[in-house]
Amino acid sequence: IVTEIPGPKSRELEARRKSAVATGVGSSLPAYVVAAGGAILKDVDGNQLIDLGSGIAVTTAGNSNARVVENAKAQIEAFTHTCFMVNPYESYVEVAEALNRLTPGDHEKRTVLLNSGAEAVENAVKIARAHTGRDAVVVFDHAYHGRTNLTMAMTAKAAPYKAGFGPFAGEVYRAPMSYPFRDNDAAGTKLSGEDAAKRVITMIEKQIGSEYVAAIVIEPIQGEGGFIVPAEGFLPTLVEYAREKGIVFVADEVQAGFARTGKMFASEWEGIVPDLITTAKGIAGGLPLSAVTGRAEIMDSVGPGRLGGTYGGNPTACAAALGAIAAYEEDGLADRAGHIGEIIVDRLTKLQSKYPEVGDIRGRGAMIAAEFVEHDSIEPNADLVKKIADYCAKNGVLVLTTGTFSNILRFLPPLTISDELLHDAFDVIEAGLAELLPA
Numbered sequence: 001i002v003t004e005i006p007g008p009k010s011r012e013l014e015a016r017r018k019s020a021v022a023t024g025v026g027s028s029l030p031a032y033v034v035a036a037g038g039a040i041l042k043d044v045d046g047n048q049l050i051d052l053g054s055g056i057a058v059t060t061a062g063n064s065n066a067r068v069v070e071n072a073k074a075q076i077e078a079f080t081h082t083c084f085m086v087n088p089y090e091s092y093v094e095v096a097e098a099l100n101r102l103t104p105g106d107h108e109k110r111t112v113l114l115n116s117g118a119e120a121v122e123n124a125v126k127i128a129r130a131h132t133g134r135d136a137v138v139v140f141d142h143a144y145h146g147r148t149n150l151t152m153a154m155t156a157k158a159a160p161y162k163a164g165f166g167p168f169a170g171e172v173y174r175a176p177m178s179y180p181f182r183d184n185d186a187a188g189t190k191l192s193g194e195d196a197a198k199r200v201i202t203m204i205e206k207q208i209g210s211e212y213v214a215a216i217v218i219e220p221i222q223g224e225g226g227f228i229v230p231a232e233g234f235l236p237t238l239v240e241y242a243r244e245k246g247i248v249f250v251a252d253e254v255q256a257g258f259a260r261t262g263k264m265f266a267s268e269w270e271g272i273v274p275d276l277i278t279t280a281k282g283i284a285g286g287l288p289l290s291a292v293t294g295r296a297e298i299m300d301s302v303g304p305g306r307l308g309g310t311y312g313g314n315p316t317a318c319a320a321a322l323g324a325i326a327a328y329e330e331d332g333l334a335d336r337a338g339h340i341g342e343i344i345v346d347r348l349t350k351l352q353s354k355y356p357e358v359g360d361i362r363g364r365g366a367m368i369a370a371e372f373v374e375h376d377s378i379e380p381n382a383d384l385v386k387k388i389a390d391y392c393a394k395n396g397v398l399v400l401t402t403g404t405f406s407n408i409l410r411f412l413p414p415l416t417i418s419d420e421l422l423h424d425a426f427d428v429i430e431a432g433l434a435e436l437l438p439a
C-alpha cells in the first residue's frame, strides 16, 4: 500500500518545513502523517506505513487507542485545563493512585505528575537531593535521560544531544554500564552482573565517596543506548548497595515502562524495587504526561508547593492516561508484548543465521534490538543500519535506529499490532537485507 515515499505532497511540505521549522528539529523520513490507528500510519500521499517504533514507545497501547481517545474527548468537552496546583481535579489523584499501585513494591508511595520524560528525571534528582542533602548523581555509559540542561549532563552521547550546548549541570558522574554483548575480556569470558556492579561500586567509592551521592539513576533496559539489558545480578547488586549507603535508587522507565517489556515495568524482570521510578511516553498514549513515583518518605521530603508546574498532570493528559492504563491492565497488552517479542526474535534469529552482520539480538518483550556489526568482527556497522532503515522507510516500514555507535535497529511496535502486519514488516526488512548484502 505504498506508491512513493516521500510522495509529492510530503515533498511539498518538506520544502515549507525548511523555511518554517528550526533546522535542529531533525527528521529522517519525510512522510507527513494525516491519520493513524493501531500500528498503521497514513501519510498525505495516501501511503500506509507500518509503525515499528510507536513514536518511541508512546503509542504502546496502539495509535489513537479507543480508550485514550474517548477519555480525552470527554475531558476536553468537560473542561480543557485548570492548573492542579490552583484548581485540583480528580483524574490527577486517580493517575497517582494507579501509578502507586502498579509500580513495584508494596510500600506506601506518592506520585508527582509532569509533562515530559526529561522533566520527570529532573524532578527525581531534585527530590533525591532534597531527601539526602547530597549533590552527586551517578549515571551510566550509553544512558539517555533527556534534553534539558541537567538531563543532557546525564545523557552519555555528545552528538547529536549535547555537543556545543554546554556547560552542563554539575555533579553528574558516569559509571560503566553492564553491556553483555561487549563486556568480554581478552579470553572471551563475559563479565558477570555482580562483577559489572562491583566495577560501578568501586568507581563510586574511589571517585566520589558514597556519602556524597544523592542518587543512582539508571534505565533498567537502556532505550536510546540500544535496548541494552544488563547482565543478571547487576541491578539487584546496585539496589542493595544504594540501600546500604542511603543513596536513592532511581529507575528511569520512561521508555521501558507500561507493558512494553512483557511486564508492567522493566524493573520487575530483575525483581528490583527502585526507590523512585520515572515514567512518561506510554503513560498517556500520545498526550504529554510524565511522573515520578516512589517511596512516600522520600517523595514527601519536599514540602508543599515545591514541585509541579502549569501543565504538569493536565486534565486532558490525565484522562488519556486513565484510558491507556486501563488498556495495559485490561487488554492483556503485557502478554501480547511477550508474543510480539517472540515473533521478532524468531525473525531476527533467522536473519542472523544468514547474515553474521546481525551481531546481537536482545531485549525483552516487545522491546527488541538487533545490533549490527562488520562481517567478521564486532566492530559497529552504522552504515548498514542506516541503509536498512532507509530501505524500510521507502518501502513503508518505520524502524528506528539507535545506539552509541548508531548501529542498532530497535523494534518497539504498538502492542496492538497483528501478527500478520508484523510479519509483513519483517518481510520488508528481509528483502532489504537481501538487497544490501547480496550473497
Ligand code: PMP
Residues within 6 Å of the ligand: 056, 115, 116, 117, 118, 119, 121, 144, 145, 146, 147, 219, 223, 224, 252, 253, 254, 255, 256, 280, 281
Ligand atoms: N528517559 C528515557 C529513558 C528516554 O528514553 C527518554 C526519551 N527518549 C527520556 C528520558 C526523555 O523523555 P522526553 O523526550 O519526554 O523528555
